[in-house]
Structures are given as C-alpha cells and as structure tokens.
Amino acid sequence: MISGQRILITGGAGFIGSNLAKALCEKNTVYVVDDLSEGFKENLSGLPVAFFKKDIRDREFMRKLFSTHKFNCVFHLAASFANQKSVDDPALDLDVNGVATLKLLQLAKEFGTKKFVYSSSSCIYGAVDGAMGEELKPMPETPYAITKLLGEQYVKFFADFHGLDAVSVRFFNVYGPNEYPGPYRNVIPKFFALARQKKPLVITGSGEETRDFTFVEDAVEATILAAEKGTAGEAYNIGSSQETKVIGLANEINKLAGNEGNVQKGERRAWDHISRRLSDNSKIKALGWAPKTKLGEGLKKTFDWFEQNVKGVSNG
Ligand SMILES: NC(=O)c1ccc[n+]([C@@H]2O[C@H](COP(=O)([O-])OP(=O)(O)OC[C@H]3O[C@@H](n4cnc5c(N)ncnc54)[C@H](O)[C@@H]3O)[C@@H](O)[C@H]2O)c1
Numbered sequence: 423m424i425s426g427q428r429i430l431i432t433g434g435a436g437f438i439g440s441n442l443a444k445a446l447c448e449k450n451t452v453y454v455v456d457d458l459s460e461g462f463k464e465n466l467s468g469l470p471v472a473f474f475k476k477d478i479r480d481r482e483f484m485r486k487l488f489s490t491h492k493f494n495c496v497f498h499l500a501a502s503f504a505n506q507k508s509v510d511d512p513a514l515d516l517d518v519n520g521v522a523t524l525k526l527l528q529l530a531k532e533f534g535t536k537k538f539v540y541s542s543s544s545c546i547y548g549a550v551d552g553a554m555g556e557e558l559k560p561m562p563e564t565p566y567a568i569t570k571l572l573g574e575q576y577v578k579f580f581a582d583f584h585g586l587d588a589v590s591v592r593f594f595n596v597y598g599p600n601e602y603p604g605p606y607r608n609v610i611p612k613f614f615a616l617a618r619q620k621k622p623l624v625i626t627g628s629g630e631e632t633r634d635f636t637f638v639e640d641a642v643e644a645t646i647l648a649a650e651k652g653t654a655g656e657a658y659n660i661g662s663s664q665e666t667k668v669i670g671l672a673n674e675i676n677k678l679a680g681n682e683g684n685v686q687k688g689e690r691r692a693w694d695h696i697s698r699r700l701s702d703n704s705k706i707k708a709l710g711w712a713p714k715t716k717l718g719e720g721l722k723k724t725f726d727w728f729e730q731n732v733k734g735v736s737n738g
Contacts, residue, residue: 423449423646423650424446424449424450424495424646424649424650425449425450426449426450427450427451427494427495428450428451428453428491428492428493428494428495429446429450429451429452429453429493429494429495429496429497430453430454430455430487430488430491430493430495430496430497431443431446431452431453431454431455431471431496431497431499432454432455432456432478432496432497432498432499432500432526433455433456433461433498433499433500433501433541434452434454434455434456434461434466434471434473434497434499435454435456435458435461435462435463435465435466435473436456436460436461436465436499436500436503436600437461437465437596437598437600437601437602437638438499438541438593438596438638438641438642438645439454439456439461439497439499439500440461440462440465440466440469440600441598441599441600441638441639441641441642442497442499442642442645442646443466443469443471444469445639445642445643445646446646447469447470447471448470450495451472452469452470452471452472453471453472453474453487453491453493454466454471454472454473454474455474455476455478455484455487455500456473456474456475456476456500457475457476457477457478457500458475460503460604460606462600462602463475464731465600474487478500478518478522478525478526479517479518479521479522479525481525484525484526484529485529488529488530488532488533488535489533492533492534493530493533493535494535494536494537495535495536495537495538495539495649496526496530496535496537496538496539497539497541497645497649498523498526498538498539498540498541498573499541500518500522501518501519501541501570502514502515502517502518502519502566503566503606504543504545504566504606504608505545505564505566505567505691505693505694506605506606506691506693507566507606508564508565508566508567508569509564509565509566509693512565515565515566515569516565516569519566519569519570519572519573520569520572520573523540523572523573523576524576526538527576527577527580527586527588530580530586530588531580531584531586535586536587537587537588537649538577538580538586538587538588538589539588539589539590539591539645539648539649539652540573540574540577540588540589540590540591541590541591541593541645542570542571542573542574542590542591542592542593542657543566543567543570543592543593544592544593544594544595544634544659544661544699544701545562545563545564545566545567545570545696546560546561546562546567546570546571546574546592547560547561548560548561548562548563548567548695548696549561549563549695549696549697550698551697551698552698552700553663553700553701553702554659554699554700554701554702555659555702555704555705556592556656556657556658556659556702556705563693563695564693573590574590574657577589577590577655578590578655581654581655582655585654586654587654588654588655589648589649589652589653589654589655589656589657589658590656590657590658591644591645591648591657591658591660591706592657592658592659592660592661592701593636593641593660593661594633594634594635594636594659594660594661594662594699594701595608595609595610595633595634595635595636595661595699596608596635596636596637596638596641596660597610597611597635597636597637597638597720597721597724598637598638598639598720598723598724598727599638599723599724599727599731600638600727601638601724602732603615603732609633609668609671610635610671610675610721610724611728613671613672613675614675614679614724614725614728614732615728615732616681617675617676617678617679617681617684618679618681618728618729618732620679620680620681620684621681621684622684622685622686623672623675623676623681623684623685623686624685624686624687624688625668625669625672625685625686625687625688626688626689626690626691626694627668627690627694627697628687629667629668629669629672629685629687630667630668630669630697631667631668631696631697631698632665632666632667632668632697632698632699632700633665633666633668633671633699634661634662634663634664634665634666634699634700634701635662635664635666635671635717635720636660636661636662636713637662637713637714637715637717637719637720637723639714639715640662640711640713640714640715641660643711644658644660644706644711644713645660647706647709647710647711648660648706648709651709651710652709656705658705658706658709659701659702659703659705659706660701660703660706661700661701661703662701662703662713662717663700663701663702663703663713664700664717665698665699665700666717669685671717672685673685674717674718674721675721675725678721678722678725679725
C-alpha cells in the first residue's frame with residue numbers, strides 16, 4: 423500500500439474518489455479538489471484530508487496548488503459524468519474530461535509528479551459481444567466515451583513522449599457506499615432509491631442486458647495497485663468479470679428493500695446499444711488483484727449505507 427506520499431485526488435468528494443481518499447488518507451497526506459457539482463462534502467466527513475472546493479478548470483488555482491504541494495501522486499477522478507450528461511452537454515464534457523485532463527497532465531509533468539492515475543471507463547469499448555480485453559479496438563459511441571478515450575490517449579502520450587509514469591484504469595460499473603442517486607447516476611443507486619420508496623424499478627431495455635458490477639472497495643484496491651505496479655502508458659480493466667442481468671439485479675435490490683416483483687419496462691435510452699458488458703480482468707489480476715466482494719454482499723452493504731445516509735431522496 424502507498425505510504426508517506428503527498429497525494430492529490432481530483433473528484434475526491436465523489437463516489438469512487440471519496441472511497442479512495444478513505445483508503446489512502448491514514449498513511450499519506452491527501453488533498454482533494456472537487457467543485458461539488460456532483461460530489462458531497464459529507465463523503466469526506468471525519469477523514470483527515472485537505473479539501474478545496476474548486477473547479478479543476480481553474481488554471482491559476484491548480485498551478486498554485488501543484489507548485490505549493492509538489493504532489494508525488496495524482497489520482498484524477500474528476501469528470502463530467504456520464505453518458506447521458508455528455509449527450510445533453512457535450513461541450514462541458516469535452517471541457518472537463520478532455521481539456522482539463524490535458525492541463526492536469528501538463529502540471530504533473532512540470533511539477534515532477536511521480537505517478538499519475540487516470541480514471542477511464544469501460545464505455546470506450548462500445549458494443550462488444552463477449553469479454554472486453556484491453557487490446558480491443560475502442561469504439562466510443564457517446565461524447566463521454568469519446569472524451570474518456572481522449573484522456574487515455576493523452577495519458578499514453580505523456581507516458582511515451584514525456585516519460586511521465588501515468589496509467590489509466592477502465593472502471594466497469596462500480597457500486598457501493600457514497601454514490602447518491604441522481605438523474606445522471608448509475609443503475610444501482612437509481613434502483614435503491616426507487617425500491618426504498620416502494621416504487622417500480624424502471625428497466626430501460628428488456629432486462630436481459632448484462633453489466634459487470636464491481637464493489638467500490640475492490641475497485642479502490644485495484645486503482646491503488648495500478649498506481650503501484652502498473653506500467654506507464656498502459657490501461658487496466660477494473661471489473662469483476664461476472665455478468666449480471668439487469669432484471670436479476672432489480673430482483674435482488676427489490677428483495678433487500680421489501681419491494682418484491684415491483685419492476686416496470688421503460689424505453690431504452692437512444693444512445694444505449696450495449697446489451698452485454700463483461701470485463702476480461704486478467705491484466706490487473708496479473709498485478710495481484712482479485713475482487714473480494716460478491717454482488718449479494720456488496721448490495722447489502724450498499725443498502726445499509728442508503729438506510730443510514732440517504733433520507734427522503736427522489737429517484738432522480
Ligand atoms: N462509477 C462508475 O461506475 C464509473 C465507471 C466508469 C468510469 N468512472 C470514472 O471514474 C471517475 C469517478 O467516478 P464517480 O462514479 O466517482 O463519479 P462522481 O461524479 O461521483 O465523482 C466525480 C467528482 O468530480 C467532481 N467534479 C466534476 N467536475 C468537476 C470539476 N470541473 N472540477 C472539480 N471537480 C469536478 C464532482 O463533483 C464529483 O464529486 C470519473 O472520472 C468517471 O468517469 C466511473
């Protein structure tokens with residue numbers, strides 16, 4: 423485990439970033455930059471981190487931050503999230519996910535950052551029937567997928583050309599505590615919000631579609647491992663390599679929330695052509711990672727977190 427480092431986490435008040443901050447803050451000095459456009463200060467409560475409510479596009483602030491703290495390690499998670507939001511506002515998506523990522527890499531290079539980890543997404547693969555391995559040709563289908571791939575390509579350029587020790591991690595649907603439901607959020611918090619209100623879970627498709635769900639603590643472990651042992655310029659899938667049907671997920675969530683059988687078919691989202699999503703996780707496994715949390719166990723932990731933290735929410 424990384425220790426004794428000065429670490430910057432962008433987007434550290436968000437879902438994955440706050441779980442990463444929790445894992446790293448005991449043995450390191452952790453700084454978080456987040457504009458709270460999607461994240462929550464509460465996600466960091468009680469953690470010994472220095473928090474800055476700032477936009478990563480604020481160039482003057484970011485330059486000052488890097489020059490003052492000379493981070494050893496940067497985990498770049500801030501992003502305009504995700505596919506639907508990028509369809510609604512592709513220019514914001516490019517500005518935050520594309521241009522600001524490039525500027526961050528420039529600062530990392532200028533101020534001698536030793537490790538840079540960029541959070542990419544499985545959506546860069548597009549529609550693939552079968553396991554997605556890192557060697558597949560990317561086929562991004564939304565502005566978000568395009569800019570996530572763009573970020574990866576900048577990471578590779580900075581690694582190959584400037585010698586920056588930078589890697590990308592491609593998250594497959596991560597779930598767990600600290601992800602609040604909202605209009606642009608993932609299926610699991612949306613389903614929990616509906617199930618707890620005893621409303622039907624709306625399935626945007628046939629329900630036979632599959633996704634590859636990874637519990638956030640496992641995803642965080644893999645991300646830290648990629649920082650420690652990943653090869654510069656490379657990308658690593660972070661997924662459980664388990665396929666789960668959306669209807670099966672809905673049933674499990676309904677069972678936890680006492681909302682059995684309450685599902686409803688909704689219209690498929692126009693941009694969503696992904697009927698199967700399954701990671702080939704052998705590359706990150708070769709570095710020594712294995713997902714520990716089974717879906718049932720992770721969903722129970724997520725449900726317990728909802729019960730304690732999410733009061734009277736809307737379903738987004
Ligand atoms: N959650 C997943 O399943 C998943 C899957 C694939 C990829 N990812 C990627 O992982 C990263 C983290 O995802 P997450 O689920 O934690 O998302 P999140 O939205 O919870 O976290 C992102 C954080 O970035 C902050 N942010 C957004 N724009 C900002 C800006 N301009 N300046 C400063 N902060 C800003 C938001 O307030 C938020 O707290 C993202 O880069 C995302 O693209 C996540």
